[in-house]
Amino acid sequence: MPSMCSGPQRQSRKVCIVGAGISGLRAAGLLAAAGFEVTILEARDRIGGRIHQSARFGLPVDLGASWIHGTEGNPMVHLAEKACSTTLACSAVYSICDSIGVWLGSDTARRHYEEVWEILEVVMDKSRTETSTLQDSVKMMDFFRQELGRRCLGEKEPATYKNLMSQIVEMWGAFMGDDCERQGLKNLWLDAGLEGGIFGLMNLILNGNVWLIFPDNLFMASTYKDIMASLCSVASDKASLRLSCEVSNISNNGIQNVAVEAVDGFRGVFDDLVVTTPLGWLKRNENVFSPPLTPRISVAIRSLGYGNLDRVFIKFPEAFWHPKDSTMNGFPGSKPEKAQTPTFPVESLFLRPTYAADTNPAQWRQEIISFSSLPAPFSQPVIMFFAYGQWARHITGLVRGMAQDCQEYYQILDDNFRPYYSKMPNYDPFSSSCKPLAFMSTDWQGDKFAGFGSYTNLPTASGDCLQHFEALQEGMGETRGIWFAGEHTSPPGGLGTVHGAYWSGGEVAKKVAQRYNVTIDL
Numbered sequence: 049m050p051s052m053c054s055g056p057q058r059q060s061r062k063v064c065i066v067g068a069g070i071s072g073l074r075a076a077g078l079l080a081a082a083g084f085e086v087t088i089l090e091a092r093d094r095i096g097g098r099i100h101q102s103a104r105f106g107l108p109v110d111l112g113a114s115w116i117h118g119t120e121g122n123p124m125v126h127l128a129e130k131a132c133s134t135t136l137a138c139s140a141v142y143s144i145c146d147s148i149g150v151w152l153g154s155d156t157a158r159r160h161y162e163e164v165w166e167i168l169e170v171v172m173d174k175s176r177t178e179t180s181t182l183q184d185s186v187k188m189m190d191f192f193r194q195e196l197g198r199r200c201l202g203e204k205e206p207a208t209y210k211n212l213m214s215q216i217v218e219m220w221g222a223f224m225g226d227d228c229e230r231q232g233l234k235n236l237w238l239d240a241g242l243e244g245g246i247f248g249l250m251n252l253i254l255n256g257n258v259w260l261i262f263p264d265n266l267f268m269a270s271t272y273k274d275i276m277a278s279l280c281s282v283a284s285d286k287a288s289l290r291l292s293c294e295v296s297n298i299s300n301n302g303i304q305n306v307a308v309e310a311v312d313g314f315r316g317v318f319d320d321l322v323v324t325t326p327l328g329w330l331k332r333n334e335n336v337f338s339p340p341l342t343p344r345i346s347v348a349i350r351s352l353g354y355g356n357l358d359r360v361f362i363k364f365p366e367a368f369w370h371p372k373d374s375t376m377n378g379f380p381g382s383k384p385e386k387a388q389t390p391t392f393p394v395e396s397l398f399l400r401p402t403y404a405a406d407t408n409p410a411q412w413r414q415e416i417i418s419f420s421s422l423p424a425p426f427s428q429p430v431i432m433f434f435a436y437g438q439w440a441r442h443i444t445g446l447v448r449g450m451a452q453d454c455q456e457y458y459q460i461l462d463d464n465f466r467p468y469y470s471k472m473p474n475y476d477p478f479s480s481s482c483k484p485l486a487f488m489s490t491d492w493q494g495d496k497f498a499g500f501g502s503y504t505n506l507p508t509a510s511g512d513c514l515q516h517f518e519a520l521q522e523g524m525g526e527t528r529g530i531w532f533a534g535e536h537t538s539p540p541g542g543l544g545t546v547h548g549a550y551w552s553g554g555e556v557a558k559k560v561a562q563r564y565n566v567t568i569d570l
Contacts, residue, residue, distance in 0.1 A: 060319050061085055061564055064308055065287075066295050067324035069097025070546060071533040073279040074553030075322050075560075080286035082557075082566050087318070088287055089310060091294035091497045095280050098326065098498055099272045099546065104452075104488050105363045107428050108271050109419070111490045112502075116266035117545045124275070124547045125266070131274035136394060136422060137264035140165075143396035147215065147411075149403045149471045160209075164216045167195045176237035185508055188231040192217060215399040218413050223544075224505035225355020226437045235506040235513040239543050267394060267417070269426040272546070290314065294497075298323070298530065299338040306529050320529045320560050324553070327536040328354040328499020342524060345532075348516035352536060353505040355544075356493040358440045360433040360461060362469060363488075367392070367420030367429040368481045369472035392473070394421045404467035412439035414468050431469060444491045452488055461487040503544035504536040521555070525563070531556050 061084045065072045068090035080086045094100070098112040116124045116135060128135055142158035145151050152160075171191050175182070196213055200206035220228040223239075283289070297309040298321060306321040308314070325333075330349045334341055341349070370392050398414035419430040435443050443464060450457040462484060469475070475482050492498045506513050517538075523531040533556040535542065535549040542548020554570045561568045 062318045063560060064089060064316060064318040064321045065324060067097060068095040068289065069324055069549065070099060071549040071553035072324035073283045074550050075533055075557040076287045077282040078554060078557035078568050079560060082561055082568055086287035088289045089293045089295055090291050093292050096276050099276055101271050101273050105430055107426060108273060109361060110268060110271045113272060113546045114268050119264055122547050123550055127275050131278050133268060133274050134270040134423060134426060135266035136269045138267050138394055139264055141395050141397055143393045145398045145471050147400045147402050160212055160216055164213055167192055170195055172236060172240055175233050179234055179237055182234040184232055184234045184511055186233045187229060187508055188233045188236050189229050191233055219397060219415060221436050222357060222415055222434050225357045225502050226505060230507040232506055232508040232510055235510055238513055238540065239506055240541065269422045296336065298336055300528050322531045322533055322556055324533045326499035326534060327352060327504050328501040344519045348519040351510050352513060352516055353507040353510060354499060354501045355503055355505040356440050357434060357436045357502040358444055358490045358492055360435060360465060361488040362431045362465060363485045364429045365485060366481050368474050370420060371473060392418050392421055394418055398468050401467060407464045433465060441493065444493060447489060448491060448494055458487055525559055531560060
């Protein structure tokens with residue numbers, strides 16, 4: 049809640065927020081509640097930015113952000129509860145299809161998946177403790193392979209073990225939206241999530257054995273729509289929201305005011321301006337700022353990486369892939385092992401496919417979400433494929449600009465994804481239940497307002513990323529009244545996440561308010 053502090057008060061308190069994503073709405077809501085005159089300019093015809101839903105298949109699905117990464121201290125957990133959203137806890141993945149299309153036994157899959165994360169914990173610790181001496185050219189995967197080689201010495205079949213582990217770790221590509229070989233080691237520690245997130249592993253000692261416990265990440269079964277509606281309601285009650293307003297020029301000659309121009313003819317002068325556009329947008333639009341951004345901020349924008357993560361949704365007449373019995377032994381080719389769950393798991397990995405040479409000669413791996421495994425009433429016979437890096441660029445490029453209900457669109461995506469959904473349990477090429485009804489795909493990397501991508505990452509040759517984040521967090525507020533917010537300006541633990549963007553909106557609102565001797569308690 050805002051409170052007044054003693055000190056000189058400014059007569060004018062006009063603030064412009066560029067972007068109505070979660071960071072912009074959070075900042076706008078706080079500042080408006082503190083008595084500021086807030087105007088939100090959004091280039092799209094909707095709020096939400098990279099948080100967006102579609103109900104094309106009937107029930108809504110998230111086209112962008114769909115997870116709460118980590119639970120301890122994560123404000124999104126509270127917001128989800130407040131909005132009565134339904135989440136599903138997801139932990140270790142034990143559903144893995146190998147490179148020849150055979151499903152690993154669930155115990156085997158779980159063991160190797162957990163060991164990959166054990167090694168990544170060691171890699172993360174090295175990044176954290178040695179960041180000052182590490183060269184930014186060193187890859188995360190270089191050290192991972194060293195640790196993996198050491199572990200291979202204790203394996204009965206070291207070559208098989210090494211091959212499987214080397215393929216599972218490629219899942220890191222989805223976290224950075226790029227090939228895992230591009231992840232730098234020096235700055236990896238900045239990507240550490242919250243307790244209960246991707247690096248929040250714990251050990252449990254039971255009957256003399258040490259078990260690796262994966263705290264939960266939460267999948268938004270009911271989507272982010274209710275959380276966003278709540279945030280928008282708070283912001284719009286006291287702030288002015290202008291949609292379809294693409295900012296084209298931001299200029300000032302000092303701290304007295306900031307002039308803003310937009311493509312739709314909007315003109316305005318403000319005391320402070322908060323830019324919450326994605327990092328990818330900043331990379332392509334530095335020319336919007338006049339005078340230019342400071343060298344420190346410009347270097348930060350150009351140095352940080354920006355990944356892409358797109359999605360392909362496939363709707364079927366029914367969820368044919370669910371086991372016909374109460375075990376996980378419905379996987380074709382899997383070894384009989386103890387029952388894990390009566391339904392197909394939410395998450396599954398497809399390792400480098402050697403069986404899709406015609407459409408995937410580079411053997412790009414796949415990762416899926418089974419929406420049929422969500423709780424009622426959100427369950428539906430839909431499989432969602434994550435696509436990132438070169439694979440995503442390839443797939444989105446094949447169908448870009450096509451109507452999603454045309455036959456060519458359907459055929460292209462069916463040709464490219466049939467090799468994988470045909471490996472699902474109980475698949476029968478002659479059954480109508482196994483023939484897709486429709487496809488739907490995203491194209492964030494073709495979206496200029498998303499900055500032609502999805503979220504920030506930390507590749508090699510990025511320099512000292514801590515300094516980059518500090519530059520963006522500081523902005524030019526004290527000298528020119530221009531501030532930045534978004535997941536790319538998040539405090540530690542929030543890079544590339546929804547809670548990171550939300551945090552940044554709160555932090556920037558505090559800084560703006562402090563200039564007017566107003567305190568905002570988060």
